[in-house]
Structure formats: structure tokens, C-alpha cells
Amino acid sequence: MEEDPTLQLRVFDLNCWAIRYLSKRLQERLQLIGDTLCQESFDLVLLQEVWSEQDYSVLKEKLGGCYPFSHYFRRGVIGSGLCVFSRFPILDTFLYQYSLNGYPYMLQHGDWFCGKSVGLVVIKISEIVFNIYVTHLHAEYCREKDAYLPHRVVQAWELAQFIRHTSAAADVLLLGGDLNTHPEDVGIRLLRGWTGLRDAFAEAKGFEGCEDGCTLVPRNCFAAKTELQPFPLGVRIDYVLYKATSDFVVKCKELRTTTGTAPGKDIPYSDHEAVMATLHVRRRDGAPGPARGAAGPALADVVNEASAEVRAGLHAARRRRSSSARTAALALLLLLLLLQAAAGLGTLAGWAAARPFPALASCLLALLAGGGLLLAAGLYLFHTVEVRMLQGAEEEMRLALHRCLGAAGAGAGARGRLSL
């Protein structure tokens, strides 16, 4: 660093929308992504929704020349969908799976049996340790009536806690990913406030790309049009965030997004736009400046708001759990009644022969009741997990709030080398 005072780092982040058999023109797009990455030679590539390891292998083979180091985060039935390509050796990796993983979303919205997680990759460039985080938070299905808002707030909180607890040994932190959260939403404000991460779009000296930095835009032919109806310009939900210890300064020199259809092609890279950031990292000369990020009371407001959201979610989850319990009890009762009726009829020999229709009908009804019982019991278990998760997050937030208000900075700052 002494002989080279500024280190330039070029980062590429994209939700690849690589779902085999479902995503449109997948192989073409993967080739396109690979070609672009080879031509542009970034330093770090953070990808999400690469659900198939085969697709990762295709990319890995193609990118092996320019990005000799890579990691695919394996977890869950389908995987985490997260991977990282790097020009610099990867020293260590770690994966944290969020406590709730969209199993009920799958039932309700055709979502994936996936392990939503945050992946951490450690690299070192010129003796500067970088903690690189890549993640994909849960999607928002309906902004007006967003039943899963508390879940996404908890995911943002778990992400923030994971980054806080794992980042003390790093000089520079970098987070890239599809956060499925608008810039003004409580989730991202909580994440930024609690970790001190800064938004590359807001900080960038120069910007080029979709208006307002949007990454889900109507002009992208693969973007879901119905979701974007209330947002004619599109929405910004993919982010590059960063932060340095007090010994270093990170600046975002330039931020770019792709703008729908790829140059010279008839398709875009994905249904999302890619975010490309050029960061400058240098050792700080002289005394560290004032700490950035939300101060005690402002941070407390955000934690308070998030906590209220989680409490509302907890209330709803408890209601859903009770209703599952009632349904399960009803199904069990019906099943028992049918079994008793069958046993009663069974004693009259040849009941099935004499009355074939009621026997078959009862059989079908029993099947239905059994299925209902299983489903209701499964939902009960799920809502129990949900309640516990929300309780756990709420308690962690209460501790956080206590620290924001009580120790006002002193306690929070003392935790790590990274100042808030």
C-alpha cells in the first residue's frame, strides 16, 4: 500500500435469474454474462440465483482465465444460489443461513425450496483484508399487503448481525446482492444503521445507468410487468454497500447499471440489472475522521421501527399458529369419526359388498381428512418456527436498542475494530 497509495477495486453484482427449465433463454444469457465478465475484467463478481451447480460450472470454466478463484455456496435442497468469482485468492469462506427459508412461500407463491443465506468470502489484496458478503433476501410479493414484511425485516436484521459479528478482523467490508428492499424501506435502513455500511449509489461520484439506479426496470423484457405497475421508472433493490475501518478510506468513484437489453443483443443479462461499482481504497493519512453512519438516537429510531414491525408479525404468526392448530384438531376429529363409523359398519359382515358406494366415499373422505391433518400439522410446526424466530429477533433488537440508548455509542463502538 505504501508504494501504491490507492487500490482500485471493480465489483460486478447481478441476480442472474438462472432457474433451469423456468428462466427464459438461460443458456444464451449465461454465455452473455460470461463473455461480458471476460471482456470487462472486474476484480470481484458476486452472483445470485445461480441455482444449478452445473450452470456455476459452465461459468467457472468460461471465467477460469480472468477469474482464477471462485466459490459456490452449497446449502439446502436447491442450494443457496450464491457464488463469487475473484481475481484474488479466496482465503476463507463461511455461510450463514437465515432462520426462515421460505417454505411456506413456496406453497403460497410457487417460490423455491431454497436455502436463503449470506455467504462470506475473505480475500487479501496488498495486505488489506476484505470481507466480501453476498446475499439474496426474500422477495416481496405484494407491496400493498405485504404479509412477509416482518420476515424480511428479520432477514435484514440477521444479515446485519452476521456482518457485525464476523467483520472485526477485516479492513474493508463489501456487501453485494439482491436485497429485495427499496432504498427507503426499514430493512435497508436497519442494515445500514446497524452495520455502518454505505450505499454505493448514494456515495458514487459518477453514475451511469437506469434512472435512480433502478435494477428492476420495465424496459427489461424479462422483468415481471405486474410487479412494476406501481413503479413506472422501476425499483432499486440490488445494492453494493461498503465500509472500511478507521485506518482506511473507501470511496465509490463510479457506479453503473446495465440498462435492459445487452449491447448488440436482443436480450438482457437477466430480469434484474447488474450493478457495477468502482471503489478506491486507500490507507487513511493522519487521524481518523468522525465516525459515519447513524448516531445513537437516530439508530435507535430505526431499530424501534423494525422492532414494532417484528412485534406485529409475531402477533399475526401466533394467530396463524392457533388457526392451524384448530384446523388440525378438526381434521383429526373427522378422521376419528370416519374410522369409528367404518369399524361399526365393519362388524356387519359384507358391508362393502352390500354398500359399495359409502365404503368408497368414506375411504376418499378419510384420505382427504388425513391429508388435511398432515397439512395443518405441518403448518402448525412452521408457524411455531416462525414465532420462535420472530421472538428471537425481537429480543436481540431489544438488546440493541438498550445499547443504542443507554451506552449511546460507547457500547456499540467498543464491540469491534470497525466503528459504527
Next chain:
Amino acid sequence: MEEDPTLQLRVFDLNCWAIRYLSKRLQERLQLIGDTLCQESFDLVLLQEVWSEQDYSVLKEKLGGCYPFSHYFRRGVIGSGLCVFSRFPILDTFLYQYSLNGYPYMLQHGDWFCGKSVGLVVIKISEIVFNIYVTHLHAEYCREKDAYLPHRVVQAWELAQFIRHTSAAADVLLLGGDLNTHPEDVGIRLLRGWTGLRDAFAEAKGFEGCEDGCTLVPRNCFAAKTELQPFPLGVRIDYVLYKATSDFVVKCKELRTTTGTAPGKDIPYSDHEAVMATLHVRRRDGAPGPARGAAGPALADVVNEASAEVRAGLHAARRRRSSSARTAALALLLLLLLLQAAAGLGTLAGWAAARPFPALASCLLALLAGGGLLLAAGLYLFHTVEVRMLQGAEEEMRLALHRCLGAAGAGAGARGRLSL
């Protein structure tokens, strides 16, 4: 610290065996544990297998006077079973759930639908930051033919990685828990080697308790006798481990275990013995001593051994996955054949009336085939998760090995403030 050069910390660790409706004389034992903790006034109490939040609340109420701060880690359907009581304020908490959580064990061994995890609690005493970890690794069911050895090795690895990645901001680390691992097993050697944690039993100046520090002993009337048959003295599977940064020195002054039946009572506290450690923490005067723990090549040997175990497990998991796939295919085939037969017969009107027996028999057979299909599909999904988890751990270990051998210390040491 300057005015009080040595800080004494008394730690109590116990697997409480608090399973409602199953554990023997649970309420009596909880009262006994509570009384003892109040009388002896430790600084920190780390408990495992407190599965019911109600039991935690009972303890919390009882201990509120001596241990005003506490945390119960909520996760999964049943919970994590982990909790911490402390004389000092808890500043922050975090929970990491291991990637595999014993669902198939539950089927095979009547084990629990639990969220096996490691909990982290941050406390600060006289400006020294303590990261306190509490965990419970998966049980060993049969030492001779331990099909789940790779899983336990992976849990030990995930625990080690979690501690490594979250500990850089702490001055002192402390881990207590039921590791279900004998002192010479690869799991604990890997954990100690990769984190640099030291075993309080091995380091203690004075020891009092069961021979060899055993924590599962035949003289405990609740301990499973069949499991202990090959070990007439008992086994040591509950640990207190610790470590400090180079600025601090931690020594274990005394280690004690309970010895079966509680003094003046006719029952023990649990089926495990409690581990009680008295630690002395002081700021190091002068230059830091040589780094402790396994050096590069020795550590590499352990990682290599663990990695071989994981590869063997991966091989077996792939075989199990294939066999589940075959079973599922067979069940599906049978189901389809039965449905086709039923449809064929159905065209002859009144088939059920004419032949009540085959209709009912087919119905039952179809139910059986359907159940078999569901079970086999479930197992297939589970083994897929298992394969991915083992692959992920193996890859992380490969990176670790590379760092042990290649950078021999330099790379590894640079990660955190805590030297290996």
C-alpha cells in the same frame, strides 16, 4: 484492570437433560440445579437441553437474584435448548444453526426435532470483552459403527469456523457445552486446532471430580448404562474451552465436576455431570509469548484427517441418496400400476360391488405405495441436503488445508487479532 490485575471468572456448564414428559424427575432436578446455582454463585452459567421455555422461565425466576442477566436461544420447532445466565450484563447475542439438524436421526433413533446450534453471548467485565459460546453437538449413537461420524466432524468444523469468524473483536473466548466427542476424537482436535481454544481439564492447576474428568459416568443413576458398557470409568464429552488474545492471559485455576448423586440428595442434577471451571484472566505484562495451539503442519494433519472422514461420509451419503431415488421410483411405478388397474376395472360398471375384496386391498396397497413414495422422496431430499453440506464442508477444509500448508501460519495468523 490496572487496579485489579487478575479477574476471576467462575463458570458452570451442564447438559440439563430437561425433556418434558421424558426426563426423569425433571422438576425436582431443576429445583436442585437452581438451588445449587444460587448457593454457589458462579459468574456464568451455560446450560444445554433446556428444551422447554417454561423450564427456562422457572430457572430464570429462581436465579433472578444471583444472575440478573440471561438469554434463551430460540430456534427451530423445539428450540435450541441453549441458555445462559450471567452476573454481568449481556451486550449482544447471536445464534448459528448447524447445517444439518438431526431430522433423520429423529426417525432412526427417536431423537429430537431440534435446532442444534451454537449460541454466542457477548459480555464485558472491567473493559474486557468476552465472547461466550454455548453449544450441543450431535450425539454419538454407536461408537463401533458410527454412521454419523462425518456429520459430527462437520458440526465441529462449523463450530470452529463460527468461532473463528466471530471472535476477532473479543479479548477472551469461552466455549462450554456437550460436544458429544471424546477428548481424542478428530472433532475436538479439529476444533481446538483450528480455533486455538484450550481444554480447561488439560490446563487446570487443580482438579476435583470424576476420574479423568468424565462427565458421563456409570455411577450417575440416570446415565444410559448400555452406552457406557465399553467405558467402565465413563467418558468425558462435556467441555469448557478458552483462549485469550495476545494482550491477555487466561489460566484455569481449578476444574471440578459433580460426581453423580447431588450432596444430601438421592438424585443427580442430570444424566451428565456438570463442569465447573475457575478461570483467572489478567492483562499480559511485557511482550506476548509464543503462540499456542497446533502449528501449521500439525494442524494440517488434523484437517486432513477430518477431511478424509468427510469424504467418506460424502461417498456414503451419495449412495444413500441413490438408493432413496430407486425406492421412490419403485413406489411411483407401483402406484401408477395400481391406478391404471383401478381405472381399467372401473370401466366394468359395479366392479367394487362385484369384487369388494380386491377393491379394498388395492386401496390399501395404493395407500402403502403412496406413503412409501412420500417417505422415499423425503429421504431423497434429506440426502441431497446432506451431500451438499458435506461438499461445502469439504471445500472449506480444502481451503483451510491450503492455508495451513501454503502460508504456514502467515495467512492464518493474519485473519484476526486472535493468534492461532
